[in-house]
Amino acid sequence: MAKARLVGDRTNKVMVQAMERRSTDVRGRVFQISLLVTLLVSLFILAVLIVDVVMDGWGILTGRPGGFLGGTMRSLSDDPKLGVHQALVGTFWIAVFVAVLAFPIGIGAAIWLEEYAPKNRFTRFIELNIRNLAGVPSIVYGLLGLFLFVNHLEGVTGGKSIASAGITLAILVLPIVVITAQEAIRAVPQGLKEGAYGVGATKWTMIRSQVLPYAAPGILTGTLLSMSRGIGEAAPLLLVGAVSGRLGRDSGFFDFGDINADAFMAMPVIIVEWVQNSGRDPGFAEAAAAAIVVLLVFVILMNATAIFLRNHFENKRG
Amino acid sequence: MRLQKLLVLIIGLITTFALVAAACGNDDDDGAAAPSTSEQQSSGSDAQPAPAGTVSGSVTISGSSTVEPISVRVAELFEDVQPDVAVTVDGPGTGDGFKLFCAGETDISDASRQIKDSEAEDCAESGVEWVELRVGIDGIAVMTGESNPVECVTFNDIYGLVGPESTGFGSWSDAGSLGLATSDLPDADLDIYGPGEESGTFDSFIEIVLEDIADERGQDATTRPDYNANADDNVIIQGIQSSDTSFGWVGFAFAANASGVKLLDVDGGDGCVGANANTIASGEYPVSRSLYIYVNKAKAEASPAVSAYVDFYMSDEGLGTAVADVGYVNLTDEAKGATRANWAGR
Amino acid sequence: MSDTRVDPAGGFSIESLKANPRQARRERLIRDSLGATALVSVFISALIIWSLFSEAWTFIFEVDWGSVWDIGWFPRRGIYDIKTLIVASLIVTGIAMIVAGPLGLGAAIYLSEYARPGVRRTLKPVLEILAGIPSVVLGFFALKWIAPNLVETLFGGPAAGSLLAAGIGVGVLVVPLVASISEDAMKAVPMALREASSGLGARKVMTTMRVVLPAAVSGLMAAFIVAISRALGETMIVFMAGGAAQTAVYTHSALDGSLTMTAGMTSLARGTDNVVGEGLTFQSLFFVGLVLFALTFALNLIADRFVHRVREQY
Numbered sequence: 001m002a003k004a005r006l007v008g009d010r011t012n013k014v015m016v017q018a019m020e021r022r023s024t025d026v027r028g029r030v031f032q033i034s035l036l037v038t039l040l041v042s043l044f045i046l047a048v049l050i051v052d053v054v055m056d057g058w059g060i061l062t063g064r065p066g067g068f069l070g071g072t073m074r075s076l077s078d079d080p081k082l083g084v085h086q087a088l089v090g091t092f093w094i095a096v097f098v099a100v101l102a103f104p105i106g107i108g109a110a111i112w113l114e115e116y117a118p119k120n121r122f123t124r125f126i127e128l129n130i131r132n133l134a135g136v137p138s139i140v141y142g143l144l145g146l147f148l149f150v151n152h153l154e155g156v157t158g159g160k161s162i163a164s165a166g167i168t169l170a171i172l173v174l175p176i177v178v179i180t181a182q183e184a185i186r187a188v189p190q191g192l193k194e195g196a197y198g199v200g201a202t203k204w205t206m207i208r209s210q211v212l213p214y215a216a217p218g219i220l221t222g223t224l225l226s227m228s229r230g231i232g233e234a235a236p237l238l239l240v241g242a243v244s245g246r247l248g249r250d251s252g253f254f255d256f257g258d259i260n261a262d263a264f265m266a267m268p269v270i271i272v273e274w275v276q277n278s279g280r281d282p283g284f285a286e287a288a289a290a291a292i293v294v295l296l297v298f299v300i301l302m303n304a305t306a307i308f309l310r311n312h313f314e315n316k317r318g
Numbered sequence: 319m320r321l322q323k324l325l326v327l328i329i330g331l332i333t334t335f336a337l338v339a340a341a342c343g344n345d346d347d348d349g350a351a352a353p354s355t356s357e358q359q360s361s362g363s364d365a366q367p368a369p370a371g372t373v374s375g376s377v378t379i380s381g382s383s384t385v386e387p388i389s390v391r392v393a394e395l396f397e398d399v400q401p402d403v404a405v406t407v408d409g410p411g412t413g414d415g416f417k418l419f420c421a422g423e424t425d426i427s428d429a430s431r432q433i434k435d436s437e438a439e440d441c442a443e444s445g446v447e448w449v450e451l452r453v454g455i456d457g458i459a460v461m462t463g464e465s466n467p468v469e470c471v472t473f474n475d476i477y478g479l480v481g482p483e484s485t486g487f488g489s490w491s492d493a494g495s496l497g498l499a500t501s502d503l504p505d506a507d508l509d510i511y512g513p514g515e516e517s518g519t520f521d522s523f524i525e526i527v528l529e530d531i532a533d534e535r536g537q538d539a540t541t542r543p544d545y546n547a548n549a550d551d552n553v554i555i556q557g558i559q560s561s562d563t564s565f566g567w568v569g570f571a572f573a574a575n576a577s578g579v580k581l582l583d584v585d586g587g588d589g590c591v592g593a594n595a596n597t598i599a600s601g602e603y604p605v606s607r608s609l610y611i612y613v614n615k616a617k618a619e620a621s622p623a624v625s626a627y628v629d630f631y632m633s634d635e636g637l638g639t640a641v642a643d644v645g646y647v648n649l650t651d652e653a654k655g656a657t658r659a660n661w662a663g664r
Numbered sequence: 665m666s667d668t669r670v671d672p673a674g675g676f677s678i679e680s681l682k683a684n685p686r687q688a689r690r691e692r693l694i695r696d697s698l699g700a701t702a703l704v705s706v707f708i709s710a711l712i713i714w715s716l717f718s719e720a721w722t723f724i725f726e727v728d729w730g731s732v733w734d735i736g737w738f739p740r741r742g743i744y745d746i747k748t749l750i751v752a753s754l755i756v757t758g759i760a761m762i763v764a765g766p767l768g769l770g771a772a773i774y775l776s777e778y779a780r781p782g783v784r785r786t787l788k789p790v791l792e793i794l795a796g797i798p799s800v801v802l803g804f805f806a807l808k809w810i811a812p813n814l815v816e817t818l819f820g821g822p823a824a825g826s827l828l829a830a831g832i833g834v835g836v837l838v839v840p841l842v843a844s845i846s847e848d849a850m851k852a853v854p855m856a857l858r859e860a861s862s863g864l865g866a867r868k869v870m871t872t873m874r875v876v877l878p879a880a881v882s883g884l885m886a887a888f889i890v891a892i893s894r895a896l897g898e899t900m901i902v903f904m905a906g907g908a909a910q911t912a913v914y915t916h917s918a919l920d921g922s923l924t925m926t927a928g929m930t931s932l933a934r935g936t937d938n939v940v941g942e943g944l945t946f947q948s949l950f951f952v953g954l955v956l957f958a959l960t961f962a963l964n965l966i967a968d969r970f971v972h973r974v975r976e977q978y
């Protein structure tokens with residue numbers, strides 16, 4: 001049975017040639033490789049950064065890890081009592097403020113926007129407003145904190161206190177909490193909600209029993225990301241008055257009385273402080289690197305957990 | 319379940335606010351770091367007979383930002399042996415420090431000059447008696463590039479090079495154009511490197527060299543703004559090295575170990591004197607000044623914490639180690655003896 | 665149960681479908697308190713604007729405008745040359761975009777068009793980790809590694825920090841931002857467009873460059889604008905690695921040290937004690953803050969427009 005020819009001889013020859021030729025798409029290869037290179041450069045930078053910091057801080061971290069975590073701010077870098085304890089306490093309290101203020105308010109706002117808000121101009125305004133807040137530079141939040149919490153509300157916050165810093169950072173991460181929680185809630189399948197209504201649930205019962213459990217991993221991812229942002233932020237803290245120089249007091253983690261005591265320290269700020277000190281005393285660069293490693297351990301752990309959680313649930317739900 | 323978690327969070331929020339509110343109610347009397355402004359009450363508790371050698375209480379220090387690092391370093395070393403004493407150190411400036419000191423609000427005042435008559439009167443009025451203790455010397459090295467022919471500069475020269483009226487000057491010889499009697503300076507490029515405005519060395523330099531001339535000429539006591547300011551002393555030294563006809567200044571302790579720069583002699587009216595530890599300690603080198611602490615006698619009497627702190631300050635760890643640790647020049651042994659005698663004979 | 669909605673005699677009326685009033689009250693209470701949390705954000709915006717304006721106002725009305733156009737930024741002696749800060753900010757932002765533009769876009773194209781799913785699953789999280797690195801860490805890295813190893817050896821600049829070192833650092837910071845928004849934009853391009861292009865015989869390069877990128881251009885614009893806004897507002901890297909302390913003489917050379925708007929504010933605000941009461945120094949902080957806020961706000965609004973255009977198209 002002779003095959004019917006679709007095209008003429010000439011065309012047939014060209015097509016056969018085109019299909020049989022081992023195609024070497026040089027431009028395509030070069031393009032792909034250069035793309036890969038750009039990506040690898042970014043990863044290489046990350047690797048250099050981590051290796052550089054860990055190498056600089058290695059001496060302190062392996063030499064006297066306990067002393068470094070339990071020590072305080074000192075004038076000289078070779079002082080055996082030099083350490084980050086005050087900064088850890090400050091950062092711990094900032095994290096508490098973020099968790100207690102930003103999480104409930106942010107998640108509440110996200111629930112309202114996704115489930116209750118009427119589709120009108122005002123709702124769109126609120127959403128635009130939240131997106132804009134997320135893009136406001138962190139130092140502007142520092143100005144807000146300086147103006148409002150340090151100067152105008154000194155009677156409540158104690159001025160340049162951990163309370164002022166904590167509230168400022170809670171405000172700073174609030175829009176991130178709202179936006180990530182909104183995305184998580186938006187992903188809840190309509191069918192789940194309708195099922196709940198079908199068995200007579202009220203709106204809140206439906207949200208509580210269907211929406212929140214389904215969105216929980218997504219919301220948790222968002223809160224972890226915003227927490228890691230919060231504990232790594234330095235600029236607003238410099239404005240609301242983290243001390244430079246000496247902090248005489250070394251409170252324990254649960255000294256509630258010191259929350260609004262004047263002056264405090266936090267992990268990102270102690271790094272800045274020590275980097276600046278390294279101009280007159282080069283040993284402080286190592287202390288700063290060691291403090292960075294301590295901070296990075298927390299931040300990367302939180303981020304990695306968040307990313308893992310998100311990917312895990314994304315895959316599970318297809 | 320979820321609702322309960324949310325409720326827990328909200329309750330936590332409210333509790334925290336309550337705690338914050340409660341804590342600020344008694345702000346002044348909790349927290350070891352709170353300044354002991356209520357002198358009689360706090361010294362009442364301090365006066366408990368201390369068991370063998372250990373004392374507790376608090377010491378409040380304020381004053382010069384130049385002296386602050388010494389008092390801080392002494393406090394660090396002191397707290398290692400007396401962990402129950404909380405020392406707070408502030409550095410708003412010598413004048414502000416004396417205001418607080420004479421109002422009885424601080425136990426010790428750091429000062430980069432001696433007390434003025436007007437300040438002493440304030441103290442006398444409020445019945446604050448004090449003892450003056452010289453603790454160290456702040457010397458500032460004035461430098462240029464290694465191959466600059468200039469060897470010695472006068473205060474007038476320095477004013478002409480970096481004073482407030484020299485803004486825009488690009489050559490050493492411009493210094494003569496202000497009508498001041500200056501040395502014969504070369505017509506060479508002038509690149510200036512120095513510490514920034516927040517630095518204690520910046521203030522010291524102005525107060526020692528520029529202030530008197532600026533006052534006479536009705537100018538603000540400051541430097542010209544257009545020079546390379548940096549907080550990092552290494553960067554200042556590198557800048558000075560980078561040009562043959564640079565000009566700059568940093569604390570003496572830092573400059574002493576630097577290579578590739580030339581420390582200029584300075585003529586403060588009594589001829590050119592080179593900077594070294596001896597001429598600074600003896601006060602011959604003009605760009606130097608003594609640093610003091612002023613101790614409130616009554617408070618030292620009442621509070622074992624204050625007297626123990628000053629005792630420690632007077633020891634070799636204080637006048638010797640701490641002063642050198644933070645980059646100042648030690649007093650001569652004789653002068654140390656005089657200071658200790660002052661303290662002992664209060 | 666004292667619930668009387670259902671008639672004990674077995675009657676079932678429209679009344680029984682009504683929510684019980686206590687439950688309805690609870691529902692309303694929950695709705696209103698959630699609504700209140702959403703209003704917090706509006707309240708915060710108002711507070712930010714109030715705090716910026718109330719201090720900046722004093723500055724704008726009382727400052728001698730000659731001192732706002734002078735030789736440099738010396739806020740403690742009454743010389744508030746804003747152009748020094750703005751020019752430095754633009755230099756840093758420009759350098760950051762030169763670094764982050766190609767790196768971020770390249771990474772995004774690779775992840776979206778070329779990477780096999782397995783590769784993507786491993787590479788993307790690493791990029792996200794880079795996104796989470798605090799800016800103080802990059803500031804340290806810019807000052808202690810980029811400045812001596814790149815700026816000094818490659819460009820002959822100072823080893824102790826410069827606008828160039830800070831700009832490269834900020835660039836590294838915004839790479840993940842550019843990459844993630846661009847990748848989202850390219851992923852949003854419908855598969856049908858790619859298939860049609862391949863079906864016409866276009867190679868992958870051609871499809872990517874001539875079909876996917878043009879289709880995603882709104883999203884790519886948004887990515888760049890958001891990155892510019894982020895770079896303008898970045899503080900710690902420039903403060904630590906910008907090579908200036910507290911004051912800066914006007915410069916337009918990237919190899920000099922200078923202060924950006926953010927770094928100027930930070931150096932001024934450290935030790936705010938000394939700032940209060942010295943003329944307009946304290947107010948100048950808020951004036952610069954207001955300028956920065958206005959700039960980033962405008963950029964964010966524009967970026968928002970672009971993002972919406974993407975959503976509407978597909």
